[in-house]
Amino acid sequence: MVSVGDTAPDFTAPKTDIDGDIEEFTLSENLDDAPIVLAFFPAAFTGVCTTEMCTFRDQMANFDDVGATVYGISIDTPFTLSEFAEKNDLNFDLISDTNRNIIDAFGIDMDFADLGVYNVAKRAVFVVNADGEVTYEWVSDDPGVEPDYDEVEAAASEAEAEAPVDSA
Template identity: 55%
Template sequence: MVSVGDEAPDFTAPLANGDVAEITLSDAVADGPVVLAFFPGAFTSVCSTELETFDDRLDELADAGVSLYGVSIDTPFAQNAFREEVGLDFALVSDTDRDIVDAYDVKMDFTALGVHDLAKRAVFVVDEDRRITYAWVTDDPGVEPDYDDVVAAVADS
C-alpha cells in the first residue's frame, strides 16, 4: 500500500462530473493538492453518508486549495446517477478496470456476497509533487474516515 511520503501512482481514468470526461492525476495536482476518497460502491448506505459528508465539507477543502475526487469501481454512468441522487458537487473517478485500486493497494472483497475487487474505504491527500501527505485506509467498510483529520491534513499540505 502507498504510504505518506510515497509518490502517488499516476492514473488516467473516466471522470463522472455530470458528464463523462477524463482525469489524469498528474494534471489534476498541477492545480493544487488533491484528495482521493476511495469508496466500495455507489448507492450503498455508508458510501452515500461518507460522500455526502465530504460534500458538506467541500468549502473547507476548497478554501485550502484542494480538489476532491471520489474513486470507485463503478462505471461513470452509474457514478453520475449516484452523484445526482445524493446531490454531490464533486466528481467521481471510475476505476472499472481496478487499475487504481491495484496501484494504491486498496482492493477488498465481500466474499460472502460474491463481490470481489472493490475499493476499500481509503483517503489519500496528494500534493503538487504527487507525494502522499496523508493516508487513511480501513479494512472495515462500515467505518468512515475522520473528516476533521482530512481537513487538517489538507490545511497542512
C-alpha cells in the same frame, strides 16, 4: 500499499463531473489543483458510501477554504457515478475505476466473499500534494468505518501550506 512519502501512482480513468459530463482524468495532469483528496469508496448507492460522499459534499466549503480538490473513486461505471452524484447533489467529481487499475496501484482492494463481490476499493483517503507526493493516508479494513473528515481537511490544509510558491 501506498504510504505517506510515496509518489502517488499516476492513473488515467473516466471522470464524471458535477454536471454529469464524462471525460478522461489523469492524476499527473491535475496536480496544479493540489492538494488533491482521493476518497476511495467500495460502491455507489450503498449506505456508508452514500453517507461518506454526502459528508464530503456537506464539508466541501472547508476543503475549498484550504484550496483542496476532492475526488471520489469507486469501481462503478461513469454512468452509475453520474446518477449517484445527481441523486445526492454531490459538488465534487467522481472517478470510475471499473478496471480496478487504481485500487490495485494503491494496494487497497478488498473482497466481500460472502456476497460474491471481489476486488472493490477499501474505504481509503489519500492527500496528494503538487509534487505528486502522498502526504496523508487513511485506509480502513472495516467498510463500515468512515474517515475523520476534520483530520482529512487538516492534512489537505497542511499540504497546501507546504506547496511551493510560484515566483512568476
